[in-house]
Amino acid sequence: MKELLGSLPKKFPIPIVVVQHRGKDSEKLLAQLLQDATDLKVCDIEDKDVLCAGTVHLAPANYHVLIDSAYLSLSVEEPVRFSRPSIDVTFASAGDAYGSAAIGVVLTGANDDGARGLAHIVKRGGRALVQDPKTAEIPIMPKAAIELVPTAEVVPLKKLARRLIELSKEDAKVKAGRRTRV
Amino acid sequence: MAVQVADQPVAEGEPEQQAFKPDLERIEIELLLEGIFRHYGFDFRAYAYASIRRRLWKRIEEEGLGNISALQERVLHEPEMMEKLLLDLSINVTAMFRDPSFYVTFREHVIPLLRTYPFIRIWHAGCSTGEEVYSMAILLREEGLYDRSRIYATDINEVVLQRAKAGIFPLERMQEYTDNYIRAGGKQSFSEYYTAKYGGALFDQSLTKNVVFSQHNLVTDRSFSEFNVILCRNVLIYFDKTLQSKVHGLFYDSLPMFGVLVLGSKETLRFMAHEDCYEQIAPPEKIFRKVK
Known part of the structure; x- marks a missing residue:
């Protein structure tokens, strides 16, 4: 994730939402770690934050993040498939809110969270990118996503940023939500 | 004369995507919430949309219904369904000495x-x-x-x-x-x-x-x-x-x-x-x- 975000320009036009499974008490550390690696502005999400270009919105520990058109809402509903934040929940809401303008990106990870949500993004006309499992530290999550969404574009980690920049130019006129996951 | 959308062929393999109309769904949800407010007095009309939408669909799936309008019929005519939905809509996740x-x-x-x-x-x-x-x-x-x-x-x-x-x-x-x-x-x-x-x-x-x-x-x-x-x-x-x-x-x-x-x-x-x-x-x- 550091590598991906570190390769995106400061003025990357698409707001980015990052959903990363993490411990209840890992506040601040992750944001700091990512901020040190990227020119984008990294911030921990607070309820009703407005999605901004050039910004990485980071899901807080222990809350689901839902995308409500221009802003982000938090929820403490039950964990979904043992995860809170749940990537599926955020992806699904991105698909519903942005339709064809949403891009879901699944990166390395140790369970199958994200696959269902990615399928939902595609169902709503959005794009699916998955890190090539061969380039993933833990390939379970990208593998699960590819299995459920065979039409997803499989991209090696090193080329993901470039691909996103290309897509952002294509989609210059539409505001898109994008979620990634380390 | 206007051509009916239904006359147009639906792309093969993607019927659901073709059928989904976000604006229509929003109308259905607003009607349901209006109905709940006027009939039962519970006012969910200004709840955050993505979250309420998600919870309504959870109830729809659990009841084996097809869409929001089908849920509306059940909720308005069956107080027991309203009770269930009320529990769905009021998130009751909490803990002692939380945070x-x-x-x-x-x-x-x-x-x-x-x-x-x-x-x-x-x-x-x-x-x-x-x-x-x-x-x-x-x-x-x-x-x-x-x-x-x-x-x-x-x-x-x-x-x-x-x-x-x-x-x-x-x-x-x-x-x-x-x-x-x-x-x-x-x-x-x-x-x-x-x-x-x-x-x-x-x-x-x-x-x-x-x-x-x-x-x-x-x-x-x-x-x-x-x-x-x-x-x-x-x-x-x-x-x-x-x-x-x-x-x-x-x-x-x-x-x-x-x-x-x-x-x-x-x-x-x-x-x-x-x-x-x-x-x-x-x-x-x-x-x-x-x-x-």
Whole structure:
């Protein structure tokens, strides 16, 4: 994730939402770690934050993040498939809110969270990118996503940023939500 | 003459994508919420859309229904379905001494303030099944303030209030609550506050001696008194910005000067009309004091 975000320009036009499974008490550390690696502005999400270009919105520990058109809402509903934040929940809401303008990106990870949500993004006309499992530290999550969404574009980690920049130019006129996951 | 969309061929293999119309779904959801409000009086019309949408679909899938309109028919004609939906829509996820650092800060920064009052009135808005009410009662008792305190614990949902009154919480969560209690600065042994009974942990009933549980709807009801402290953690996140602002008006009217407002750890007063009327005590905890 550091590598991906570190390769995106400061003025990357698409707001980015990052959903990363993490411990209840890992506040601040992750944001700091990512901020040190990227020119984008990294911030921990607070309820009703407005999605901004050039910004990485980071899901807080222990809350689901839902995308409500221009802003982000938090929820403490039950964990979904043992995860809170749940990537599926955020992806699904991105698909519903942005339709064809949403891009879901699944990166390395140790369970199958994200696959269902990615399928939902595609169902709503959005794009699916998955890190090539061969380039993933833990390939379970990208593998699960590819299995459920065979039409997803499989991209090696090193080329993901470039691909996103290309897509952002294509989609210059539409505001898109994008979620990634380390 | 207009051509009917239905006459057009549907792309093969993608029937669902073709059929989904987000604008139509929004109409259906608005109609359902309007119907619930007019028929039952529960007002979910200004709830955050993505979250309410998700929960409506959960109910639709559980009942094996096809769409929002089908749910509307059931909800309007079957009060039992409304009861189920009411439980779905009011999120009742809570824990004792949730976010322990909040309690530490509350002890350090709010308790000294409360000591200066002869009588302390606390409103716990959206108390759900009561875990955080018992936590506050324990904290006040340990600080020697409980006997001159009264906690008004309210929720929209009568079912969860009954559970809150009973004070029986799942035994299997006691380990987690004990950890929270210790990290929250608890001064006793946590197990002194409950006995294992009826398959759960029955909490010391003297903890609710000064607690009034009552139904109150933040969306439609007015302020009912003035309080030294209002706690409303992780309740407003389910409302849209307009409704949040309205409820903040209600809180503002219910606090005297220097009254304390407590929000959830990821909630903020930013962009609210009353933002400038408060100062944050000891950030990052979301404890605010009314200053004008």
